[in-house]
Each structure stands twice: as C-alpha cells, then as structure tokens.
Amino acid sequence: MADFPSIDTDLLRTFAAIADHGGFTRAAEAVNRTQSAVSMQMKRLEEDVLQCPLFQREGRNVVLTAEGQVLLGYARRILKLHSEVFNTLRQPQMVGMIKIGSPDDYVMRFLPGILSRFAQDYPLINVEVHCEPSAQLLQRNDLDLTIVTRKPGSERGQILRQERFVWMVAQGFSPHEQTPLPLAMFNTECFCRIWACNALDALQREYRVAYTSASLAAINAVVSTGLAVTAQLESLLTPDLRIVGEAENLPLLPTASIVLLRKATTTPSPIIECFAQYIIDGFKP
Template sequence: MAEYPTIDSELLRTFVAIADQGGFTRAAEALNRTQSAVSMQMKRLEEDVVKRSLFQRVGRQLELTPEGQVLLSYARRILKLQGEIISTLREPHMVGSIKVGTPDDYVMRFLPSILARFAQSYPMIQVELHCEPSYQLLQRKDLDLTIVTRKPGTEIGQLLRQEKLVWAQAKGFALHEQPSLPLAMFNSDCFCREWACNALETMGRDYRLAYTSPSLSAIMAVVGAGLAVTAQLESLIPAGMEIIGSELGLPLMPSASIVLLRNNLAQTPITECLAEYIADGFSL
C-alpha cells in the first residue's frame, strides 16, 4: 500500500490564520503564539512539507502564491472535516433528526446563518423545516421546535425578540398618495393584517386589500414591483424598499413578539442544542 506524506493540522491551522489575518503578526495574536513560533511553523511547512513558497510580498502586503491559494482551499476543507469527526465522536448522541416549524417570514432573514453554524458543529443532525403561518404551526403536535409570531401579552414559550410593525413600499414609488391605499398582506388569519386594517380604519384612511398571500416572498415581490404597500416586522424589510410612516400620513403600529416553543414530549439534547442556536441567532 502506497504511503503518502502527511501535514500536521497545526501547521495548516497556522497557515489559514496567516491567510485570514493578512500577516504573521496578527495571526500570532489570533493564535496566542509568538511571531517567531508562527514563522518557524511556516518555514517548516514550506521547506520540509510542501517544498513550495506559500507567501509573497507585494509592496507592504503579504499575499498567497498560486501554490498557497491551492493549499488554502485544501486546508480549510481538511480542518473542517477534522472538526466534524471530533464533534461526531465526542458527542455520538448528537446524531439524528429534528423537525422545526417556522413562518417563511424568518427563513431568509434568520435561518441561514443559524443553520450554517449548527451544521458546522453538528453535521450528523438532519433538520427538517416546515414553513407555515403561525396560526397553523400552533395547531401542530409533531414539531420539536416551533418559531411563531405572537401579540404582546399572549407570549408563550421563550421570547426571542420583539419588533415594531412598520409600513414599507418600493423605493421611488408614492403609493401612499393614492386615494385608496393598495395593501399586500398575509391571509385573513394574520393578526398583523388585522392590526394594519384596524389602524387605517381608526384614522379614516381609505384602503383596499389588493394582494393577499400566505407567503412573505410573494408579498415582497408585489411590493417590490411598486404595486402595493405592506406592513411587516421591521427586520423583514429588504434593502430595496423604504420604511414609511406617520410623516406620510400612515398610523403608527404596535410591536409583535417572536417566540420559540418546545415540544415537551420530544425534548432531547439535539432539540435543546438547536434551541440555543436559534435564540442566539434571533438576538443578533
């Protein structure tokens, strides 16, 4: 059987730190080592292991050579795989699946970074996402963790964050100037829609429900096209839209609560671990 040369993972870790930090000094600080120790490690990596120059000076900048670029890609993959192996072997119970329910409101805004960090630490756990409106999710009994939106005073479970409901329209449009304000809102069981309509009726502002959908992406597509105004949680308003309010004659809106519910019949180390990641992700 052929024998292949090996590379010490600590050498790779130091190499990646230099590439990420842009120099030996900052890498040494990040790794809590002396600069001379870092330099010696890279000398060993270049001269004894790969036998190639990995860094070059361009002016005052330290840059990777073409060979260094190739090694960096492999080094990241090797270190990631090592982390996955250690996590799996040290915590063999963290293998399995988990069902998470959430309105699609939060899928694009919060879930990608949460699930990316969770997958990096626990790659053997399968996450099954169920995207439905809050009122439907509250009726389900088969979910392990559920994220829902609640009115203030009706919170149950763990409070993740509270946010204002705000009005939004596409930039460059003036739909608020129309005699009858066109709205794009969730379907009839959404209390945010109820709040928006009640607030407009209280101030005597004429409106019409021009578009309704259970999908936030569908609502935002309509609003982004300049066809309607919507009222949503502030963090869900994308960059291509502008928040509008009382300065344009629209009523102020209350705040809503985002909460996390646990299924008491399905509590495991997996559910508690993901619950912590979700709580951290929504606090950012």
Template sequence: MAHYPVIDSELLRSFVAIADHGGFTRAAEALNRTQSAISMQMKRLEDDVLERPLFQKDGRQLSLTAEGQLLLGYARRILKLQGEVLNSLRAPHMVGSVRVGTPDDYVMRFLPEVLSRFAQAYPMVQVEMHCEPSYQLLQRKDLDLTIVTRQPGQEIGQLLRQEQIVWAQAAGFDLHRSDVLPLAMFNADCFCREWACNALDTMGRDYRVAYTSPSLSAIMAVVGAGLALTAQLQSLIPAHMRIVGKEEGLPDMPSASIVLLRNPQTRSPITECLAEHIAEGFRL
C-alpha cells in the same frame, strides 16, 4: 511507497484564518495567538512541509499564490472532516433528526447562519424544516421546535426577540397617487395584517388588500415592483426598500414578539442544542 510529511491541523487552521481575515494580524487576533506565532507557523508550512510559497504581496495587500488557493480548498475540507469525526465520536448521542417549524418570514433572514453553525458542530443531525404561518404551526403537535410570532402580552415559550412592525415601500412608490392605498399582506389569519387594517381604519385612510400570499418573498416582490405597500417586522425589510411612517401620513404600528416553543414530549439533547443555536441566532 512514498512518505510525505504530515500536515498539522493547527497549521491549516492558521492558514485558513489568514485567508479569511486578509492578513496575519487579524488572523492572530481571531485565533488568540501572537502575530509572530502565526508567522512561524506559516514559515514552517511553506518551507518545511509543502516547500511551496502560499502568500504573495501586492503592495500592502496580501494574497494567496496559485498553490495557496489550491491548499485553501483542501484545508477547509480537512478541518470540516476532522470536526465531523470528533463530534461523531465524542458525542455519539448527537445523531438523529429534529423537526423545526417556522414561518416563511424567518427562513432567509435568521436561519441560514443558525443552521450553518449547527451543521458544522453536529453534522450527523438531520434538520427537517416545516414552513407555515404561525397560526397553523401552533396547531401542530408533531414538531420538536417551533418558531412563531405572537402579539405582545400573548408570549408563550422562550422569547427570542421583540421587533417593531413598520410600513415599507419601493423607493419610487407614491403613497398619494391613489385615494385607495394598495396593500400586500399575508393571508387573512395574520395578526400583522389585522393590525395594519385596524390602524388604517382608525385613522380613516382608505385602503384595499390588493395582494395576498403566505410567502414573504412573494410579498416583497410585489412591494419591490412598486405595486403596493406592506407592513412587516423591521428586520425583514430589504435594504433597497424604504421604511415610511407618520411623516407620510401612516399610523404607528406596535411591536411583535418572536418566540420559540419546545415540544415537551420530544425534548432531547439534540433539540435542546438546536434551541440554543436558534436563540443565539435570533439575538444577533
């Protein structure tokens, strides 16, 4: 049986860092190592272990050779598996499931990065997502962690962030093309919709709620098509849309609070750890 040299995981970690950061210098900074140390590691990996070149220079740019591209996929898988083994053996209690409730608003904006980092750290935990409006989530008793939007002064649980509600429209949308302003909003129980309607009523601006949906993506599709205006948390507005306000004759809107609720009946190391990841993700 042939014997092959063992690939040190630290060599693979440095190799992946170089590929991800585009060079030795940035990789060394990310790993808190010196550039010479990283260079020596790669020389050892190329010359002594694999006997293949992994990098090539194109002017000032550093890129991977065909062998380097092949190794990169294996290196990521090896490091991921190593992390899973260590987490499973060192923290065997971190095995199970956790039920998270959140409005549709935050799923695409905040949770992908949160869940990705949590899955890397605790691969044996199953996360069950329940997407419903805040007022429905507040009535449920079967969830472990719940993310909801609250009005200022009515915060409960852990405050994740406060955000301004803003008006948003498609780039080519003309606010003044109609005497009655068309709105695309969440369904009737959304306080953001209530605030928007009350603010327009107060200033005497005629409007109609032309489109409703419990889905933020559906609302943004309507707004992006230039069919209506909406009012949402500022971080939820896509880059291709235009935020408008007093300059266009629209009323100021208040801020809202995003909070995290813990179920006291189901608190565990798993739920507390995910809660920490959620809190960190919403701070970014």
C-alpha cells in the same frame, strides 16, 4: 508509499482563517494567537511542510497563490472531517433529526446562518424545516422547535427578540398619494396582516389588499417595484425599500415578539436543546 510529513490541523485552521479574513492580523484575532505566532505557523507550513509559497501580497491584503488555492480546498475538507470525527465519537448522542417550524420571513432572514453554523458543528444531524404562518404552526404538535410571531403580552415560550412592526415601500413610492392604499401582505392567517389592517381601520384609512403570497420574496418583489405597501418586522428591511409612517398618513404598528416554542416532552433531547441554543444565538440583535 512515499513518507510525507504530516500537516497539523492547527496549521490548516490558521491558514483557512487567513484566507477567510484576508490577512494575518484579523486571522490572528480569529484563532486567538498573536500575529507573530501566525506568521511563524505559516512560515513553517510553507518552508518545512509543503515547500511552496501559499501567499502573495497585494497592497495591504494577502491573497492565495495557485498552490494556496489548492490547499484551501483540502484544508476545508480535512477540518470538516476532523470536526465530524470528534462530534461523532465524543458526542455519539448528537446524531438524528430535528423538525422545526418557522414563518417564511424568518427562514429567509435568520435561518441560513443558523443552519450553516449548526451543520458545520454537527454534520450528522438532519434538520427538517417547515415553513408556515405562525397561526398554523401554533396548531401543530409534531414539531420539535417552533418559531412564531406574537403580540407582546400574549407570548408563551422563550422570547428570542422584540422588534418594531413598520410600513415599507419602494424608494420613491408615495403612499399618501394612493387611495385606496394598495397592500402586499401574507395570507389572511398572518398576524402582520391582521395588525396592519386593524391599524388602518382604526385610522379610517381606505385600503385594499392588492397582492397576497405565502412568500416574503414574492411580497418584496411586488413592493420594490412600487406596486404596493407592506408591513413587516424592521429587521426584514432590504436596501431597495424604505420605512414610512405617520408623515405619510400611516398608523403606528405594534411591537412584535419572536418566540421559540419547544415540543412538550418529559425528557428534553440533547439534540433539540443544542439546536435551540443555536437559534437563540442567531436571533440576538
């Protein structure tokens, strides 16, 4: 068997950072090294270890050569396995399953990034996600962690963030011209639907619930085509929608709290507490 030199994982980590950030300067910040140290690392990797060019410059940016593209695939696999070994052997209790519940809108907006970071750090933990409205989730007792929407003053659990509830319409859609006002909302058990309808009733604004769905993507598809108005948390605003309010004869809506609930247990699980922290970090404004 050929006697090849070994590749230090620090070199691979710096190499991957350069590929991710498109340059040595930003990569140096990411790996907490000086730019000159990063340059020396890559010179060693190219000249002493692999003996082939890995980068070429295009203006101010650095792009990978064909050899660099090949190495990047291997580097990501090696770093993932390296992390998995340490997580498994140093933290053997971090193996198992977590069941979490969340409304569909938070699954789309917040959970992708949270799940991606958690899976990278703890690849041997399976996460089972249940998407249901907050009212239904509050009735369940089989979930380890539950994310729900609550009105300020009625929270229990840990507040992840508080946000304005706002009216959203398609660009160019004029809600003040619509009578009755067509709404696209979640089902009848959704807090946002109840709050929106109550606010319109108090204003004596005539409306009709024209479209209902359990999916935020479906609601946004209807609203973005100019067929209806919806009420959602401000962070769920997409580029094709705009926020409207009193100028269009729409009432102010309450601020909502996003809350994290833990399953009642006498012995907190390290797995659950670890994932809870990832959720807390992922919901920070």
